[in-house]
Amino acid sequence: MFTVTPHLYRETAIRLREAVSGCSYFSGSISFSSDDIDCKLTASLVICRKSLDMPEEELRCISDIVPVWWHFATFRDGTEILNDFSFGDLKEFML
Numbered sequence: 001m002f003t004v005t006p007h008l009y010r011e012t013a014i015r016l017r018e019a020v021s022g023c024s025y026f027s028g029s030i031s032f033s034s035d036d037i038d039c040k041l042t043a044s045l046v047i048c049r050k051s052l053d054m055p056e057e058e059l060r061c062i063s064d065i066v067p068v069w070w071h072f073a074t075f076r077d078g079t080e081i082l083n084d085f086s087f088g089d090l091k092e093f094m095l
Contacts, residue, residue, distance in 0.1 A: 001081075001082045001083065001084055002037070002074050002076075002081045002082065002083040002084070003083070003084055004072075004074075004083050004084055004085045004086075004089070006093075007034070008034055008037070008039065009089055009090055009092075009093045010093050011032065011034050011039075012030070012032075012039065012041055012072075012090055012093070013090060013093035013094050015030045015032055015041075016030055016041065016090075016094065017062070017094065020045065020047050020062075020065075022060075023047055024046070024047050024048075024049065025044075025045070025046055025047065026043065026044070026045045026047060027043070027044040027045075028042070028043075029041065029042040029043075036076060037074050037075065037076055037081075038074070038075040038076075039072070039073070039074055039075075040072070040073045040075075041070065041071075041072050041073075042070065042071045042073075043067060043068075043069065043070035043071070044067075044068040044069045044070070045065050045066065045067055045068065045070070046065070046066040046068065047062060047065055048062070048063045048064040048065070048066065049061060049062055049063055050063040062094060062095060063095070064091075064095070065091055065094055065095075067087050070087055072085035072087075
């Protein structure tokens with residue numbers, strides 16, 4: 001079994017944050033490579049946001065992510081490898 005490292009969670013969170021930018025609902029996939037592993041997160045997510053009042057503007061940042069459905073696949077040389085991905089762990093890098 002492939003262990004998903006904090007580095008891989010961080011990479012996934014960066015790409016997912018870009019994909020959900022400004023959305024309150026996301027349904028789709030993100031794919032990327034990290035070291036010798038190809039990754040694909042397919043998910044339907046409800047994105048909850050909160051307002052932060054800043055002197056120059058109001059920012060809407062993510063306050064919670066509610067997964068409706070998700071699948072995180074890891075591949076090495078085109079072959080899928082079982083992994084220990086946890087959406088709860090990913091949320092720690094998203095919030």
